[in-house]
Amino acid sequence: MNKTLRKAVIAGNWKMNKTPAEAKALIEEMKPLVSDADCDVVLCVPYVDLQAALEASEGSNIKIGAENCHWEVSGAYTGEVSAEMLKAVGVDYVIIGHSERRTYFGDTDVTVQKRVRAALDAGLTVILCVGEYLEQREQGITTEIVSMQTKIALGGVSEEELKRVIIAYEPVWAIGTGRTATAEQANEVNKAIRDVVATLYGQAAADGLTIQYGGSMNAKNAEELLAQPDVDGGLIGGASLKAADFSVIVRAASK
Ligand code: PEP
Numbered sequence: 001m002n003k004t005l006r007k008a009v010i011a012g013n014w015k016m017n018k019t020p021a022e023a024k025a026l027i028e029e030m031k032p033l034v035s036d037a038d039c040d041v042v043l044c045v046p047y048v049d050l051q052a053a054l055e056a057s058e059g060s061n062i063k064i065g066a067e068n069c070h071w072e073v074s075g076a077y078t079g080e081v082s083a084e085m086l087k088a089v090g091v092d093y094v095i096i097g098h099s100e101r102r103t104y105f106g107d108t109d110v111t112v113q114k115r116v117r118a119a120l121d122a123g124l125t126v127i128l129c130v131g132e133y134l135e136q137r138e139q140g141i142t143t144e145i146v147s148m149q150t151k152i153a154l155g156g157v158s159e160e161e162l163k164r165v166i167i168a169y170e171p172v173w174a175i176g177t178g179r180t181a182t183a184e185q186a187n188e189v190n191k192a193i194r195d196v197v198a199t200l201y202g203q204a205a206a207d208g209l210t211i212q213y214g215g216s217m218n219a220k221n222a223e224e225l226l227a228q229p230d231v232d233g234g235l236i237g238g239a240s241l242k243a244a245d246f247s248v249i250v251r252a253a254s255k
Contacts, residue, residue, distance in 0.1 A: 005207045008039035008226065008253040009166055009233040011127055012240025013067060013095060013214075018045065020052035026243060027056035033247035037061060038254035039233060043240065044095050044127070047081055054090050065093025065127065068101055071114035083115075083122035094119050095235075097129045097153060099172045109152040116153050116165075125164045127235060128153050129214070130193065134173035142171075146189055147196045159201050166210045167193055168235040174215025176237055180225070186213040187228035194230055219248035226252050 018026065023045055034041050044065035045053045053064045070080035086094060096119060097112035107115075112128070119126045130149040132142045146169065157165065169189050171181050181189075190211045198206035213225050214235030225231055226249075233253055239245040 003229060003232065006210045006232050009042060009210050009212060010037075010039055010246075010250050010253050011042040011044060011065065011093070011095075011166075011168075011212065011233070011235050012246060013098070013235055013237050014043065014045045014049070014240060015067070015100070015237060016046060017241055018049055020049050023049040024052045024056045026241070027053055027060075027062060029243040030246060031057070031060045031062065033243055034250045035061060036254075037250045039250060041250055042093050042127075044093060050086070050089055050091055063092050064090070065095065065125075066091055067095050067098065069094050069096070069115055069119055069122075069124075071111065071118040073118070083118040083124055087122045087124060091124065093125045093127060095127045095129060095168075097149070099129060099131055099170060099175055103172070109149055112149075112153050113155050117156060120157065120161045120164060125166065127166045127168055127212070129168045129170050129235070131170040131172050131175075131215070134171075137171065137173065142189060143192045146193055150193055150196050151200070154197075154200060159205050162197075162201055162205055162209065166212060166233075167197075168212040168214045169193060170214040170235060176216070178216050180216040180218075180221050181213065183224045183228050183231075186225055187230050190228070190230035190232075217249060219245040222249040222252040223255075226255075 042063045069083040096115045101107040130146045132145040210232040212233040213231045217234045218239045
């Protein structure tokens with residue numbers, strides 16, 4: 001496997017944290033720390049922070065994303081935000097199918113597929129999250145679970161559109177828990193996802209796909225995780241709220 005075929009992407013997921021003023025301050029702090037990154041740097045922030053984040057990041061190498069989007073372009077969906085709306089404010093990326101959306105807000109593989117479709121139609125790049133619960137890992141069905149999630153989410157996605165998809169393997173038991181998958185576990189599942197993508201689109205498309213690991217990645221464990229042949233970056237929750245920690249991860253991905 002040739003890692004030079006794809007660019008590493010380090011993406012922060014701020015979840016429900018930071019006011020617009022705090023978002024601006026954190027991005028101002030991050031900018032000089034990540035300016036020489038040899039990887040793509042993305043911050044996915046709450047909807048209300050998007051404008052402040054776009055302004056604060058202007059002219060820098062930090063790109064801004066949202067944490068979800070609805071599948072319809074517009075309509076009677078109180079409280080929702082469409083992919084078209086995100087594109088209109090200047091957002092480039094959107095996380096789809098994060099396990100917190102699946103667990104707490106009723107997202108299913110089918111709604112994830114619809115959100116992916118809408119995001120791609122709007123011209124966004126998708127960070128598609130897949131991952132197993134602890135019980136599923138213990139049952140030995142991790143590969144089946146992530147394969148199914150990947151196949152359903154990519155249903156109807158063309159090979160050309162796949163170039164705007166990043167997959168984040170996030171074992172649910174490792175998110176926000178401080179419990180990280182070992183580098184071997186992360187690589188094994190990332191490779192399994194790449195193999196599934198190869199069956200759908202061919203090996204060349206699979207080799208070009210960025211597959212991140214996410215789940216308690218931090219300044220201490222990032223280097224080992226990111227050194228794995230099939231780990232092409234990270235989706236970072238907690239550690240993306242601290243400029244110093246996030247920049248260490250960005251540096252580790254730039255090696
Ligand atoms: C996440 O929210 O995608 C995540 C990986 O969180 P954390 O890094 O805090 O585990």
